[in-house]
Amino acid sequence: REKGLKDYYKKYFSIGVAVNVRALSGNEADLIVREFNSVTAENDMKMGPIHPSEGTYNWRNADSIVNFAFKHKIKVRGHNLLWHNQAPAWLFKDSVGNQVSKEVLLARLKEHITTVVKHFKGKIYAWDVVNEAIDDKPENYFRNSLWYKICGEDFIAKAFEYAHKADPSAALYYNDYNSEEEGKREKIYRLLKSLVDAKIPITGIGLQGHWKLDKPSPDLIRKAIEKYASLGLKIQITELDLTVRKPVSPQDRLAGATQMPMAVDSGLTPDLARQQEQRYKEIFEIFRAYKNVITNVTFWNISDRYSWLDSRNGGVAGGAAASDPTRRVIRKAYPLLFDEKLQRKKAYFSVVDF
Ligand code: XIL
Numbered sequence: 069r070e071k072g073l074k075d076y077y078k079k080y081f082s083i084g085v086a087v088n089v090r091a092l093s094g095n096e097a098d099l100i101v102r103e104f105n106s107v108t109a110e111n112d113m114k115m116g117p118i119h120p121s122e123g124t125y126n127w128r129n130a131d132s133i134v135n136f137a138f139k140h141k142i143k144v145r146g147h148n149l150l151w152h153n154q155a156p157a158w159l160f161k162d163s164v165g166n167q168v169s170k171e172v173l174l175a176r177l178k179e180h181i182t183t184v185v186k187h188f189k190g191k192i193y194a195w196d197v198v199n200e201a202i203d204d205k206p207e208n209y210f211r212n213s214l215w216y217k218i219c220g221e222d223f224i225a226k227a228f229e230y231a232h233k234a235d236p237s238a239a240l241y242y243n244d245y246n247s248e249e250e251g252k253r254e255k256i257y258r259l260l261k262s263l264v265d266a267k268i269p270i271t272g273i274g275l276q277g278h279w280k281l282d283k284p285s286p287d288l289i290r291k292a293i294e295k296y297a298s299l300g301l302k303i304q305i306t307e308l309d310l311t312v313r314k315p316v317s318p319q320d321r322l323a324g325a326t327q328m329p330m331a332v333d334s335g336l337t338p339d340l341a342r343q344q345e346q347r348y349k350e351i352f353e354i355f356r357a358y359k360n361v362i363t364n365v366t367f368w369n370i371s372d373r374y375s376w377l378d379s380r381n382g383g384v385a386g387g388a389a390a391s392d393p394t395r396r397v398i399r400k401a402y403p404l405l406f407d408e409k410l411q412r413k414k415a416y417f418s419v420v421d422f
Contacts, residue, residue, distance in 0.1 A: 072103035073405075076420040080359045084145055084366030086110040086307065089129045092136045096370055099410050101140045108145040108306070108366055109133050110376070116154040119180055127187065134191050145306070145366060146188060148196035148243060149181050150227045152213035160214045170219045177223060178230045185234035194239035194364070196274055196306065197231050198224050202244055202255045209255055224259070225268045232269035239363075243274035243306055248284040248292040257295055264299050272302030278368065278377075279310050279351070281343050289354055297361040305355065307368035309403035310347055310415075311377050312340040336372070336402040341414055348405070349418035356422065371406035372413075 073083045084106030091097060100107065111117055112129035119125055137144045159176060162168050168176070185195065201224055203211040210216045215223045224242075231240050242260060246252050256273070263270050273296045284292075293303055336344075355362055369375045378400045405416040 074105040146192040146195040148199040151199040181230040196243040239271035245276040274306035277308035304364040311401040348415040377401035
């Protein structure tokens with residue numbers, strides 16, 4: 069059997085990938101089985117998709133992913149139990165359309181987490197329990213989401229307690245982006261420390277890892293890992309991708325909006341490919357140096373054939389738009405280790421060459 073990423077990293081950490089049911093057959097499935105030993109549902113376990121109306125659960129896609137993983141001896145990371153995005157419309161409202169009270173919202177949260185975590189009990193080794201609850205703006209601590217507006221910060225600790233009760237052996241994570249940036253890092257640290265001090269069952273932090281070629285710096289990545297690890301927490305890199313795309317300019321947006329042909333995507337030029345190769349090498353060197361605290365590294369999508377970061381006409385990226393063939397790609401992100409033909413890129417070899 070040909071060696072894959074998971075074999076090179078056997079002594080370090082498991083290597084995962086975010087998937088959709090579309091990828092569970094054909095070439096992409098073969099690639100997943102060859103390279104990865106952990107999978108995450110890109111969307112299918114989020115609250116909106118899995119719990120579309122009160123009392124109705126839609127297990128189909130999530131179960132397909134879990135069954136595929138079981139069949140191929142791949143483990144499953146659950147993503148996620150609580151987020152301000154992709155939350156179902158009914159969640160925050162009562163039957164006449166008024167916003168629900170804190171008591172009602174926490175009761176709904178408890179029911180949701182208990183049902184979902186029990187459904188997958190023993191099949192999911194780690195859950196992202198709370199996703200992105202800290203604000204990006206320096207002046208705010210918590211994100212002013214409906215969760216926060218209705219419950220204050222209590223929903224965070226509660227979510228971990230409900231999840232732990234439903235499956236005491238699942239590892240439980242707080243997951244966020246830009247967690248290396250100094251200001252946000254200090255706020256996340258403060259939250260995690262308060263949870264640890266209160267003996268809330270939390271295993272670690274997920275650093276999403278939606279990174280650029282030059283940001284965050286290696287130094288900031290190391291500092292963040294050390295700071296979070298100093299609380300005795302584990303670290304998982306939960307959504308790694310290294311975009312080479314420059315931000316979409318106003319002209320590009322206009323081009324997208326006026327249906328101009330795909331001219332603005334200049335492709336993964338040799339120069340960008342080299343920079344990305346170097347960047348992947350540098351990042352995995354850091355990960356390997358922290359193998360005692362890093363327990364998983366998961367890529368967000370399989371190959372450059374499809375990434376949620378690809379910008380599409382109208383400026384819409386990811387989700388439904390991504391699988392809609394009538395929405396042309398105006399600029400791709402090329403953020404992963406496999407190209408559009410599912411072949412290993414130079415960056416792949418820089419990650420396994422050590
Ligand atoms: C993204 C998916 O990749 C898209 O398909 C969807 O439209 C939006 O969500 N942080 C997260 C992930 O925690 O759940 C997000 O996934 C990417 C950002």
